[in-house]
Amino acid sequence: MHPDPRLGALMVAWFFALFLEGGxxxxxxxxxxxxxxxxxxxxxxxxxxxxxxxxxxVSFGAIGTPVLAQSALVDYSGSELARATVPYHVVLGGLLMTALIITIRSALPGTQRLWTWGILAAVSFLVPYGLIAVFIGPELPTLGAH
Structure with missing residues (x-):
């Protein structure tokens, strides 16, 4: 864990949990x-x-299984569904990070610096996540954005 338990909590709750979800x-x-x-x-x-x-x-978790299963039921490919889904996840991902920072700060109070690290963590995951979903497909966004 990180010497600052709030930053360690951010890494575990955001990156570790997302990595497990994506894989x-x-x-x-x-x-x-x-x-x-x-x-x-x-x-x-x-x-x-x-x-x-x-x-x-979660939509691109388990190596894209939710989107690929859905594409088998509708007349859209997995890539088309990924492109349609990713804007919602990027926006909601920012809201989830806000709620995560509030949760961490309520459990372990500290300085405002956690917001800076939270924004950096959200951007460093959500930007590659969105680009991978749009240009590669639904299999790798959650796993590959790390």
């Missing part, structure tokens, strides 16, 4: 939340933080 590993919240509890988070806030962190990548 198709089941139950990223069940793996990330205990790390947060070990870092000093109250258990309920640890679960909330882990759930907020992994939610930004």
């Amino acid at each position: 198709g590993l089941r139950h990223p919240v069940a793996l990330a939340a205990p790390f947060l509890v070990a870092a000093g988070f109250p258990p309920v806030q640890a679960v909330v933080a882990a759930m907020l962190g992994h939610a930004a990548g």
Whole structure:
């Protein structure tokens, strides 16, 4: 964990949970939340933080399975669905990061610096996530944006 437990919590709740979600590993919240509890988070806030962190990548999680399954049911390809889905996820990802920072700050109060790191974390994930979804397809955005 990071020497600043708030930054460590941001890394675990955002990047670790999203990585597990993108790779198709089941139950990223069940793996990330205990790390947060070990870092000093109250258990309920640890679960909330882990759930907020992994939610930004669920449509393209499990190597694109949700979008690819949906494309089998409609007259659109996986790439077309990815291009239609990604703007919503980028906007909602920013809102999820805001809620995540508020959750972390309520559990472990500290300075405003966490907002800077949170914005940097959101941009460093959501920009490649969006570009991968638009130009490559639905299989890699959540996993490849790390």
